[in-house]
């Protein structure tokens with residue numbers, strides 16, 4: 593199990609190496625994902641035209657595929673093929689698969705065709721990828737429906753790491769499982785927190801060879817959400833203020849805050 597100091601060293605590698613993260617993502621949170629990658633010290637490139645994605649991937653260090661870009665399946669396949677050929681880690685965010693059979697089928701086909709590094713979804717989305725029918729409405733889980741064992745089953749099925757996010761993020765490679773309980777309920781009042789986490793995973797996997805450490809540190813830096821929520825409440829402000837403060841807090845996160853605030857345990 594990586595120590596907190598080892599996880600922080602992974603985080604610092606991102607700003608030192610500045611990985612280029614190619615994101616094929618949804619139009620709802622694309623700007624948030626680009627900004628959170630910049631805040632972490634990475635370089636985002638949001639590109640999805642089928643005639644450019646292979647060239648873009650060639651120069652990138654990771655690929656983040658967000659199923660909110662469901663209308664870009666041709667581009668997703670081309671980029672994934674090039675990422676595999678280049679040895680770039682692929683992160684998949686199965687947004688909305690619990691409420692759209694098109695997304696669920698497409699995501700399962702993607703995971704069966706390509707070996708991805710990590711799947712990051714909320715509990716309902718992770719569960720839906722294992723079941724035959726979607727359950728929760730919309731793109732946000734209405735409760736913690738997937739336990740660590742469901743995430744582990746998905747990880748074993750596809751030979752990848754899975755982050756099943758929520759009040760406690762389950763991080764597992766199908767053999768070992770960790771719980772990261774950082775974050776704040778206010779994060780559910782802002783669209784994009786999951787998409788941003790998936791984008792950060794792209795940056796972490798680009799610089800870190802340990803899949804579990806790369807996933808765990810991204811779940812743990814969500815402690816920025818706790819700090820931003822506290823600041824939002826004390827300023828008597830709302831979710832729009834929280835979202836901006838989250839990015840600022842992540843940008844200025846330091847080792848002392850991380851070592852004192854990260855909540856990460858095995859099992």
Ligand SMILES: Nc1ncnc2c1ncn2[C@@H]1O[C@H](COP(=O)(O)OP(=O)(O)O)[C@@H](O)[C@H]1O
Nearest residue numbers: 714732757758759774775776777779785786814
């Ligand atoms: N109820 C909660 N309490 C604390 N933190 C939460 C809660 N729900 C989500 N989070 C935080 O928000 C992050 C995004 O997770 P989630 O909301 O599950 O993704 P999505 O936006 O894809 O549904 C989690 O990693 C966690 O840090």
Ligand SMILES: Cc1ncsc1CCOP(=O)(O)O
Nearest residue numbers: 618620660783784785786787
């Ligand atoms: C609302 C919505 N609809 C399609 S994609 C999207 C963004 C979801 O973002 P997140 O899963 O990070 O809350």
Ligand SMILES: [Mg+2]
Nearest residue numbers: 687714786787
């Ligand atoms: Mg999501």
